[in-house]
Amino acid sequence: MKRMLALLLSTLALAACERPPMDSVQHGFRGTGMAQIYNPRAVEAQEARNEVPPALPAAPDEGPKAGKLYKNVKVLGDLSGGQFTRLMVSMTTWIAPEQGCNYCHNPANFADDSLYTKVVARRMIEMTRYINSDWKNHVAETGVTCYTCHRGQPVPAQVWFRKKDEPYGSNFMGDKAGQNTPDRDVNLSSLPYDPFTPFLLGNENIRVNGNTALPTGNRQSIKQAEWTYGLMTHMSQGLGVNCTYCHNTRAFANWEGSPPQRVTAWHGIRMARDLNNDYMVPLTEQFPAHRKGELGDVAKVNCGTCHQGAYKPLYGRSMVADFPELKGPSPERAQVAKR
Ligand code: HEC
Ligand code: HEC
Numbered sequence: 636m637k638r639m640l641a642l643l644l645s646t647l648a649l650a651a652c653e654r655p656p657m658d659s660v661q662h663g664f665r666g667t668g669m670a671q672i673y674n675p676r677a678v679e680a681q682e683a684r685n686e687v688p689p690a691l692p693a694a695p696d697e698g699p700k701a702g703k704l705y706k707n708v709k710v711l712g713d714l715s716g717g718q719f720t721r722l723m724v725s726m727t728t729w730i731a732p733e734q735g736c737n738y739c740h741n742p743a744n745f746a747d748d749s750l751y752t753k754v755v756a757r758r759m760i761e762m763t764r765y766i767n768s769d770w771k772n773h774v775a776e777t778g779v780t781c782y783t784c785h786r787g788q789p790v791p792a793q794v795w796f797r798k799k800d801e802p803y804g805s806n807f808m809g810d811k812a813g814q815n816t817p818d819r820d821v822n823l824s825s826l827p828y829d830p831f832t833p834f835l836l837g838n839e840n841i842r843v844n845g846n847t848a849l850p851t852g853n854r855q856s857i858k859q860a861e862w863t864y865g866l867m868t869h870m871s872q873g874l875g876v877n878c879t880y881c882h883n884t885r886a887f888a889n890w891e892g893s894p895p896q897r898v899t900a901w902h903g904i905r906m907a908r909d910l911n912n913d914y915m916v917p918l919t920e921q922f923p924a925h926r927k928g929e930l931g932d933v934a935k936v937n938c939g940t941c942h943q944g945a946y947k948p949l950y951g952r953s954m955v956a957d958f959p960e961l962k963g964p965s966p967e968r969a970q971v972a973k974r
């Protein structure tokens with residue numbers, strides 16, 4: 636009986652593993668063991684999810700501008716009538732293909748701003764321009780469109796909310812710091828389950844390694860290190876890569892031994908923080924209660940919002956080349972130029 640049970644348990648344990656063969660790709664210098672391991676079947680499914688929808692043919696830049704043609708155009712005023720309509724149709728397929736124009740518009744009056752979705756969408760156009768023009772050190776010329784995050788649905792597949800503190804037992808043993816509650820955001824590990832509030836909203840220090848041989852001077856605690864590991868676990872999962880994609884694990888803190896992707900990731904952390912503080916949080920009042928988290932906060936961006944399990948969103952396929960109107964200049968920069 637015992638043997639039967641053991642057999643059953645080991646079969647169950649094996650069923651949770653991914654079956655071979657696996658592919659491994661050399662990433663760092665030879666001999667450093669910095670390989671990336673992929674399951675070719677999972678890659679195939681990922682590949683299909685990262686196709687980009689075909690772009691409508693470009694519209695001519697002639698005739699009166701949208702700012703003249705329509706009553707309440709605050710951001711896209713410089714587009715020609717044809718370009719404006721092409722973008723509206725594309726935005727519909729990227730965000731609300733089933734609901735159509737009325738997801739953002741009052742059909743009796745397209746100039747009306749009464750639906751929150753339209754107010755949010757206007758700010759999202761500005762945010763997209765800002766990413767493409769001011770965060771080139773992360774998104775390069777590949778850039779992003781609404782589709783990068785939305786993929787045909789109003790709420791992107793991966794967003795995050797703040798989580799409630801969970802006390803141990805009857806509270807007198809203190810706060811669990813989000814530990815030992817397996818959560819998808821940290822790949823079901825027992826690491827702190829909200830590594831986003833400190834790092835992608837706040838500006839807490841991610842670096843925890845001491846840089847002296849003796850434990851003198853390093854004031855970072857084990858608890859702080861666990862928050863860092865929580866964030867790193869999300870970053871690996873969000874991009875579908877191992878730690879070695881950005882680190883030579885001989886010395887995690889060392890930048891000289893790290894692949895260049897780590898620098899791109901460094902900028903990505905700052906970009907996500909910036910988008911959350913300057914765009915998402917100020918929109919909180921616009922969103923209805925059912926779109927907010929249990930603490931009343933707005934949905935926010937992390938690495939997975941754009942990457943969705945790929946080392947580059949959409950495996951590096953660029954859509955902005957077909958939508959130059961989403962390239963910028965960023966509204967902020969245009970304002971600075973005016974001053
Ligand atoms: C995801 C939200 C969204 C969807 C879907 C959408 N629009 Fe819009 N639409 C907007 C925003 C935002 C503006 C304002 C742009 C600005 O201020 O620069 C706008 C403005 C307009 C205007 C100008 C109205 C005026 O007089 O000021 C027209 C016309 C328009 N849209 C047509 C359409 C059509 C047709 C569709 C469907 C094919 C559509 N829109 C789908 C968000 C959307
Ligand atoms: C960096 C990722 C990102 C990009 C790029 C992006 N969005 Fe969003 N968008 C979000 C997040 C996060 C939310 C909040 C989700 C929610 O509604 O709860 C959101 C919400 C929205 C909503 C509200 C939907 C709802 O039902 O609540 C609309 C409309 C929208 N975006 C339109 C756009 C448009 C139009 C573009 C392109 C011009 C765009 N977004 C680009 C991340 C993005």
Ligand code: HEC
Nearest residue numbers: 841842843844867868870871877878881887888897900901
């Ligand atoms: C996509 C790139 C990327 C991946 C994948 C990644 N890291 Fe990091 N890691 C970084 C960056 C960038 C920093 C520096 C952050 C900063 O200083 O703002 C960092 C910092 C760290 C630090 C702190 C080093 C110090 O200076 O004290 C540790 C520890 C660490 N990572 C461990 C890991 C582990 C473990 C994994 C796998 C679970 C991992 N990382 C996966 C990019 C990455």
Ligand code: HEC
Nearest residue numbers: 773774775777778870896899900903904937938941946947
């Ligand atoms: C607004 C969307 C967006 C968000 C949010 C985002 N990224 Fe990216 N990321 C991109 C795009 C687009 C590229 C492709 C740039 C290119 O083609 O070189 C990219 C590229 C990268 C690369 C380079 C991959 C390579 O093989 O060269 C790394 C590493 C990376 N991102 C890490 C992160 C991390 C870590 C986060 C979260 C802290 C993050 N990204 C958040 C859009 C995003």
